[in-house]
Amino acid sequence: MQYKALYREHRPEIFSEILGQDHIVKILRNQIATDTVGHAYLFCGTRGTGKTTTARILAKALNCTDESGGEKPCGQCANCQAISNGSFMDVIEIDAASNNGVDNIRELRESVKYPPSIGRKKVYIIDEVHMLSTQAFNALLKTLEEPPENVVFIMATTDPQKLPQTVLSRCMRLDFKRVTADVIMGNMADICAGQGVEITDDALRLLAVNADGSVRDSLSLLEQCLSAGEKRLDRDTVLEFLGAVPEEFYLELTEKVLTHNISEALIMLNSALQEGKDVKQMMKDWMAHYRNLLITKYVKDPEDMLNMSQDNIVALADQSAKIELAQLNASITTLAKAINDARYSTQARILMEVVIVDLATGVEYGQPAGQARPARVMSTGSPAISMPARKSAPAQKPKATSQPDAGAKPSSAGADAGADQAQTVGNDAGSDVQPQTSAQPQTTAQPQTTADSAADLEDIWREAFEMGETVKPSLNTMRRAVLSEMNDKEFKVIVDSPVFKSLLEKDEQLICQLMEKQTGVRRRMVCKLKGQEADKDEDGKLDEMAQQATDVLGFNVEIK
Ligand SMILES: [Zn+2]
Known part of the structure; x- marks a missing residue:
């Protein structure tokens, strides 16, 4: 016995067997019963929704010879059987994807002139009709404008928006829904x-x-x-x-990230990878999931745009209701960046792990959008790195002002000016988080210069490691680090793992060369472990603040 694919074996043969397209079946049944079938139909809908199957059933109904008075097609008569197995001469199926030229359509126009040989109606089923060339469309249009007697065109497409208006206006359009x-x-x-x-x-x-x-x-x-x-x-x-990662996986992974459950999210990733899933594909699928969340949030009737079933849309809507717009945007940006980085990296898994940590810590879950801050992969603004600065920042102002107060009692305006400048310096040192106790409104964006310099550092570092990886692939270790600051003599990078720190230090000369190429200045590399750079960093800030205060006040200020 010849093997038949399941979907062929169970292909609907009559109207009542068509799944999930009741609105269309109702129209076609009525047209058959009242003999009001049109000359041209356009069946629109995503793949696998039954367009071609329905076209064949309509072709059968038009040629069915059953006289029992039951509904046509009967599915049993010789014509119905012949159409089912593709041997009926008057039903011509054309795949426009492979016959898209004007010659194919001219051929069609020639054959259209001849009346049906055995059936009542000659039926042309043109699948993927949007694939036709412009000339082919023009040729087809002439036939549609003067439809011959006893000919019915059924065109099927997944992309109706690609069809010329002139063709659309000649057809009865029926939209196939995704089956629930x-x-x-x-x-x-x-x-x-x-x-x-x-x-x-x-x-x-x-x-x-x-x-x-x-x-x-x-x-x-x-x-x-x-x-x-x-x-x-x-x-x-x-x-x-x-062997696939189901949509549910991304719903769940996103849920873990939303509830800051980093460890469970990492465990999910680990099990998926152990099952042999591809990490780069997972990043893409996860980003697609966030895109779906975004669309579900803002598009009232998202079914067409989402390319997925109503049931999935409901689950998505539940999840997207829990996420602020800024958080969605930030997550998509974060993933897009990681996907880009992963293209040339042999460490895609690490990038994915960083994304998980970043998304889980980046934006306060449930906070108003105005306070949300885009999370970034491995940027100087990486939340894990800026946390120490976030804690220390509010302390800066009192420290800077208390010292002068204890001394020569300068005007409070002068002290404030000094403190504000010190604040800006503190931000330049690598934090792009607006301190919560800052005099500026919390929702105000950070000073533009700080954002630029952070972004600049990020760009410099990225270009350096991208160049580095072409020279020495193992320099992808640089991706694990963040360029946090740079002065005339040195640049400072922060890395979150002792192993990577020592790997980076091994390649110090090479990295310094790469940085020199990027900036035109030879500098020394200072590599710090994340967390441990904070204290040192704080000392540096205090020195700078002291200098600022000294400049403003005109006498030496020491902050200890
Ligand atoms: Zn029949």
Whole structure:
């Protein structure tokens, strides 16, 4: 017996078997019953929603010879059977993707002139019609403008917006919906029952979610699971067969990040990688998930844009309601950056881990959007790095002002000016977090100069390591570090792991050369371990503040 794919074997043959397109079936049934079938149809919808299948059923209905008085098509008569197995001369299927030239359409126009040879109507089914060339469309248009008797065109497309208006206006357009998970699950359950296979509800749901509204995809996936001959399928078996990271995974991973649950998020990543998932693909899929959250949040009727089923959209909407816009934007930016970095990195896993940490710590979950701050991958503003500065920042002002007060009692305006300048210097030293106790409103953006210099440092470092990796691939260790500051003599990098610190220090000469190429100045590298740089950093800031105060007050100030 010839092997038949599951979706072919279970392809609907009559109107009542079409899944999840009741609105379309109703129209077509009515047109057949009242003999008001049009000359040209445009079937729109994503893949696997039944466009071609419905086109064939309509072709059968037009040529069915059943006289029993039942609904047409009967699916049993010779014509119905011939159309089903593709041997009916008057039903011509054209794949526009491979026959998109003007010659193909001219050929079609020639053949259109001849009346049907055995059937009542000649039916042309043009699949992927948006693939036609402009000239081919023009040629087709002439036929559509003067439709011959006894000819019906059924054009199917996943991209109706690519069709010329002139063609659209000549067709009756029917939009195929994604099939709901419930319908898909019911269909798969019937097929499993027919094959004596027991399948759990959550396994069915997992398949349906991954099929994402496409009956054909659901049956292809089910077929993979059935191919091993298992008589019982549960969720774990299905996951194993799919070898895919399901949408649910990203819903859950995002949930972990939203609740700052870094360790569980990292464990999820670890198990996925142990199962052989591709980390770069996961980054892309995760970013796609955030994009879906963004769309769900702001588009009222997101189904078309999202390319996924209603059930998935509901889950997405729940999650996106918990996230502020700024946080969504920041997360997408963070992932986009990491994906870009990962392209040339052999350490994509580390980048993904950094993303998880960054997203989980970057923006305060549930905070008003105005206070949210875009998280950045490995930037000088990386939250983990700026935390010590965040803590120490409020202390700066009292320290700077208390000393002069104890001395010559300068005017308070002068002391404030000194403190404010010291504050700015503190920010320049690597923190882009606005101190919560600052005199400036909390929602105000940080001073532009600070943002520029932080971004500049980030750019310099990025260009340095990108160049470095082409010279010596192991210099991708530089990605693990952040360039935090730079003066005439030295540049300071901060790294979060002792191992990477020693690796960087091994390559110090090379890194200094790379930095010299970037900046034109030869500098020494100072490599600090994250957390340990804070105290030293604070001392440096105090020195600078003392100098600022000295400049303003005109006498020496020491801050200890
Ligand atoms: Zn029939």
